[in-house]
Amino acid sequence: MSPTDPSPGGLARRLGTGDAVVVGLGAMIGAGVFAAFAPAAAAAGGWLLAALGVAAVVAYCNAMSSARLAARYPESGGTYVYGRQRLGDLWGHLAGWGFVVGKTASCAAMALTVGSYLAPGYARPVAVAAVVALTALNLFGVHRSALATRIIVGVVLVVLAAVVVAGLLGGTGPVVGAAGGVPVDGxxxxxxxxxxFFAFAGYARIATLGEEVRDPRRTIPRAIPIALGIALTVYALVAIATLRALGPAGLADAPAPLAAAVSQAGAGWLVPVVRIGAATAALGALLALILGVSRTVFAMSRGRHLPAGLDAVHPRRQVPHRAEIAVGVAVVALVCVADLREAIGFSSFGVLIYYAVANAAALTLRRDEGALPRSVPVVGIAGCLLLAATLPGTAVLTGLVVFAVGGVVWWAGRGVRSRR
Structure with missing residues (x-):
């Protein structure tokens, strides 16, 4: 069989390790650097780097569990598939439900980020145009989407390098709470x-593309830790630079923190460049998010956990075109009511529960199936549940309601699935 022959589900295997890494980076770097630092600084204050370290540990456990499961089950759908295979139908459904709903909200938030940076007075129309354009790009094939993401990631990394240099050279503030005499707030x-954690969730996109990756049993376990390691390094450098330039309070209050950081550091000429970079990063995140969510919708439709018909594959381009269109329509609708900071909290809750299920599934792997040391999924489960519980109350409450609705949907569809 040729490396590009369709998978058993009809999707073409066109992505190599480099493509998979770039898809993950496109989601992580765009979402994290330009969206998550300000609300995280408002919560953690001068201990932002400690919060980043905690998130990284939990993300590492999740990444390792996801990589082993993806190698075992190289199918579209990620933890939706793993949960069903290892824990039972309900757990898989809830994982997929949380991912689709939470990440659809993230798509809307990223689209609004694009609009806010490019045309603040017309943010919503620009956001709608971005969703339509990127959905159309995905319809032309995953390989073109990966190529576009590669270009976007390259541009964003250059911009972030400029921000880091400006912040480190021009900033004067402390970068950790201890340096400023601030007691730790656990x-x-x-x-x-x-x-x-909202920022680290992009590696899920690699696993959800399991049916479109060449040699997935080797490629996915290799791509996930590489993407995570690069993203963590970038986040740490940007966090240090922005804290030096703005301080914790300034970072928490800044609507466009990286632009504010270079301005405060005396490099005001970089502000337009940073704004363009932010919009580009958000486009990359949006592209990867639409790609990942549509594949989970495709998988859930194939398993009859979402309406039949969304699992159709385009006969020529070999992409799940109906799922992609459905996700695009849903995101456009959410753009009309989405709020970026609230979406981050809600998305984080959904994704943390999603990865708690992934770690629980990894805990059931036997040694001959590539089992990890038990401490890895155990720490992953505990970390996910602890971080989910500490999120803002509105995010937790909304998330619980969404998962309750998902449980009702699963119960209502039992009859349809039993007749298959």
């Missing part, structure tokens, strides 16, 4: 870590 650190 609850704030955990809440900040939960919000920053």
């Amino acid at each position: 609850w704030g650190v955990l809440q900040g870590a939960g919000l920053l």
Whole structure:
């Protein structure tokens, strides 16, 4: 069989390790650097770097569990598939439900970020145009989407390098709470870590593309830790630079923190460049998010946990075109009511529960199936549930309601699935 022959589900395997890494980076770097730092700084204050470290530990456990499961089950759908295979139908459904709903909200938030940076007075129309354009790009094939993401990631990394240099050279403030005499706030650190987890969730996009990756049993376990390591390095450098330039309070209050950081550091000429970079990063995140959510919708439709018909594959381009269109329509609708900071909290809750299920599934792997040391999924489960519980109350409450609705949907569809 050729590496590009369709998978058993009809999707073409066109992505190599580099493509998979770039898809993950496109989601993580765009979402994290330009969206999550301000609310995380508001929670963690001068201990933002500690919150970043906690989020990174939990993300590492999740990444390792996801990589082993993705190698075992190289299918579209990610934890929706793993939960069903290892824990039972309900757990898989809830994982997929939380991912689709939470990440659809994230798509709307990223689209609004694009609009806010490019045309503040016309943010929503620009956001709608961005969703339509990127949905159309995805319809032309995953390989073109990966190529576009590669270009976007390259541009964003250059902009972030300029921000880091400006912040480190021009900033004067302390970068950790201890340096400023600020006592540690454990609850704030955990809440900040939960919000920053929004930034690390992009590697899920690699696993959800399991049916479109060449040699997935080798490619996915290799791509996920590489993408996570690069993203963590970038986040740490940007966090240090922005804290030096703005301080924790300034970072928390800034609507466009990276632009404010370079301005405060005496590099005001970089502000337009940073704004363009922010919009570009958000476009990259939006592109990867639409790609990942549509594949989970495709998988859930194929399993009859979402309406039949969304699992159709385009006969020529070999992409799940109906799922992609459905996700695009849903995101456009949410753009009309979405709020960026609230979406981050809600998305973080959904994704943390999603990864708690992934770690629980990884805990059931036997040694001959590539089982990890038990401490990895155990720490992952505990970390996910702890961070989810410390998120802002509205995010937790909304998330619980969404999962309750998902449980009702699963119960209502039992008859349809039993007749298959």
